[in-house]
Amino acid sequence: MATIYDVARRAQVSAATVSRVLNGHPSVDPELAGRVHAAVAELHYRPNAVARSLRKSRTSLIAVIISDVTDPALAATVRGVEDMARDTAYSIVLCDSDEDPDREAEYVAAALAEQMAGVIIASSGRDATIEQLVAAGTPVVAIDRAVPGATVDAVLVDTVRGAEQATAHLIEAGYTRIACITGPPHLSTAGRPLLGYERALRSAGRLVDPQLVRFGTPREIGGYESMAALLRSAPRPDAVLVATGMLTIGVLECLLDQGVDVPGELGVVGFDDPPWARLANPPLSTVAQPRYELGNVAARLLVERIGDPSRPPVTVSLRTDLQIRASSQPGSPAG
Amino acid sequence: MATIYDVARRAQVSAATVSRVLNGHPSVDPELAGRVHAAVAELHYRPNAVARSLRKSRTSLIAVIISDVTDPALAATVRGVEDMARDTAYSIVLCDSDEDPDREAEYVAAALAEQMAGVIIASSGRDATIEQLVAAGTPVVAIDRAVPGATVDAVLVDTVRGAEQATAHLIEAGYTRIACITGPPHLSTAGRPLLGYERALRSAGRLVDPQLVRFGTPREIGGYESMAALLRSAPRPDAVLVATGMLTIGVLECLLDQGVDVPGELGVVGFDDPPWARLANPPLSTVAQPRYELGNVAARLLVERIGDPSRPPVTVSLRTDLQIRASSQPGSPAG
DNA sequence: CTGTTAGCGCGTTCAT
DNA sequence: ATGAACGCGCTAACAG
Numbered sequence A, B: 001m002a003t004i005y006d007v008a009r010r011a012q013v014s015a016a017t018v019s020r021v022l023n024g025h026p027s028v029d030p031e032l033a034g035r036v037h038a039a040v041a042e043l044h045y046r047p048n049a050v051a052r053s054l055r056k057s058r059t060s061l062i063a064v065i066i067s068d069v070t071d072p073a074l075a076a077t078v079r080g081v082e083d084m085a086r087d088t089a090y091s092i093v094l095c096d097s098d099e100d101p102d103r104e105a106e107y108v109a110a111a112l113a114e115q116m117a118g119v120i121i122a123s124s125g126r127d128a129t130i131e132q133l134v135a136a137g138t139p140v141v142a143i144d145r146a147v148p149g150a151t152v153d154a155v156l157v158d159t160v161r162g163a164e165q166a167t168a169h170l171i172e173a174g175y176t177r178i179a180c181i182t183g184p185p186h187l188s189t190a191g192r193p194l195l196g197y198e199r200a201l202r203s204a205g206r207l208v209d210p211q212l213v214r215f216g217t218p219r220e221i222g223g224y225e226s227m228a229a230l231l232r233s234a235p236r237p238d239a240v241l242v243a244t245g246m247l248t249i250g251v252l253e254c255l256l257d258q259g260v261d262v263p264g265e266l267g268v269v270g271f272d273d274p275p276w277a278r279l280a281n282p283p284l285s286t287v288a289q290p291r292y293e294l295g296n297v298a299a300r301l302l303v304e305r306i307g308d309p310s311r312p313p314v315t316v317s318l319r320t321d322l323q324i325r326a327s328s329q330p331g332s333p334a335g
Numbered sequence C: 001c002t003g004t005t006a007g008c009g010c011g012t013t014c015a016t
Numbered sequence D: 001a002t003g004a005a006c007g008c009g010c011t012a013a014c015a016g
Helices: A004-011 A015-022 A030-043 A049-056 A072-087 A101-113 A127-135 A159-172 A188-203 A219-232 A243-258 A275-281 A291-307 B006-012 B015-022 B029-041 B047-057 B073-085 B101-113 B127-135 B161-173 B189-201 B219-232 B247-257 B275-279 B289-305
Strands: A063-068 A089-094 A118-121 A140-143 A153-157 A178-182 A213-215 A239-242 A267-271 A286-287 A316-320 A321-323 B061-066 B091-096 B118-121 B140-143 B153-157 B179-183 B211-215 B238-240 B269-271 B285-288 B315-318 B319-324
Touching: A004 A015, A004 A030, A004 B153, A004 B315, A015 A030, A015 A275, A063 A072, A063 A291, A063 B029, A063 B127, A072 A089, A072 A243, A072 A275, A072 A291, A072 B073, A072 B091, A072 B289, A089 B285, A101 A118, A118 A127, A118 A291, A127 A140, A140 A291, A153 A159, A153 B029, A159 A178, A159 A188, A159 A239, A159 A286, A159 A321, A178 A188, A178 A219, A178 A243, A188 A213, A213 A219, A213 A291, A213 B073, A219 A239, A219 A243, A219 A286, A243 A267, A267 B153, A275 B091, A275 B275, A291 A316, A316 B247, B006 B015, B006 B029, B006 B189, B015 B029, B029 B179, B029 B315, B047 B073, B061 B073, B061 B101, B073 B091, B073 B289, B091 B101, B101 B127, B118 B275, B118 B289, B140 B289, B153 B161, B161 B189, B161 B238, B161 B269, B161 B285, B179 B189, B179 B247, B179 B275, B211 B219, B219 B238, B219 B247, B247 B269, B289 B315
Parallel strands: A063 A089, A063 A118, A118 A140, A140 A153, A153 A316, A178 A213, A178 A239, A239 A267, A267 A286, B061 B091, B061 B118, B118 B140, B140 B153, B153 B315, B179 B211, B179 B238, B238 B269, B269 B285
Antiparallel strands: A089 B091, A286 A321, B285 B319
């Protein structure tokens, strides 16, 4: 590969001048600049980004630490980050942590070692991880999680309100024993929908029955098992709110296997609004989340912070959108 | 941040020794190694990966260039790459090209500028893109696409056979006017399933009616529009094979909107086998593809090639698995 | 086995 | 406005 010195020689200038031209430094003789550009083209010169990064102590890489890209909601978020990153000449490094704090810590360590420009992280909850980044002066944006002390920017979805609306809808539809299946209790992403669920019940003068609240393991299997447990309990619930898209799939698989009639025997509202929600049998009511926008906003905040590290941290909360379909309306024709 | 010299000073050794210890170089006095490790711990020293990369003219980054990570099939592939990459201490840089050759070229340029260790690419078809990588000596693995001249390693799914089996199944189920909706004609990923479809028809002594073959634009919308066009045509098809997961969603949306009875009025076999396939109304028959494994194998090949650039290129072909459900069996109870 | 030296390619002083 | 010199942090030669 040609270096900046090769270009300099060919253009009859110094390497410093080549550098200036390439970085759009203002005061350079147009004549020389022309020669430089010509030499660059002739040699197919491409600046070495690694050398530049070493010199500037900063790469143009943004780490995105999430649990798993195969979760469609997270893939959408990643895509939102990437589109913004591209516009601002950053590349993204994908880090799937599977909610494992140790793996998350490894990725954070890598981000530090690689001198990444910033990190967007859906933290599984160990505060020390984010603190390490902050301590190193690396710009961070937390997603899906409020950070205690608000030391960093954060972008989240108002799942409290989303769950509250969904639960209110189920109550209004006439369901009386409404269950809630959410994620592992140690994740804050699990607690927030639960809060909304409880809030709606209380607003309607209902009691919260602990028997009807289940904390599933992540992914489909958690939804499947939690639903199975609920069906075995007595008395059975007559409706269920499921707090993530992945859990929702497991719940529906369980209901299919058990031959439960939806929405007659059991009303269902899921989370996330995948394209197949209306193709399901019956069409599935969901709490739609702006996952792409979440990533996009997070990336914007990160880029802003890289540009101005002293800006006070902000927290952005995005709203959900309740999509009512047949699965939560007992009066409508069943599938 | 502490540098290798800080560690050297504190451990009373030279920087070279520190480097040797850190890189597991064989012959170093255990005594000195101990001092180095102690100093590393005390200073919280973390090697600067950028400096190392500059020195070695190679980073530990692998670029994964695909069309769009929000396609679940591609997300699974990316995950397959990442798991293998993690095991071998690489990080992955995600590049969504949206099938745009220009954007793809940009990402390739970035991979070169960033001195990435290798590239895994689902190329949209411009040969020059891959050639550029090869010319620069960057290890490449092509996925979902055979490369002319077999100059690089490739991993693909035998969609020819998958489509052939699916079509044969539709014929056997009694359908007589079987249509095929595939991707844009300029993508080789579109042509291969088509080939299998035609092959199955010919084997059964049927003619291939060009009216029944549609090349959709990518994503759901392409499936929707192609299906709508087929429904307007006369005589209508009585079955359809859809060659990608994203197109399949669009097709099903169209059928739902048009109130077409599946599988009675129209039999459907889709591609990819998402968890929701059995939750659909009616449960969807699909050609399941080993997408995770595809990425995993591609990553393994890439790592091998990085280790031994002279190894002759290989092409690996993975098999599909036909999942027969209600959508392609007119005899079974409709949804 | 260890230390000294050199240089990966670039951006940025400091002079001119 | 331009060029010379230096150093970002590390590892690979080479000596010893």
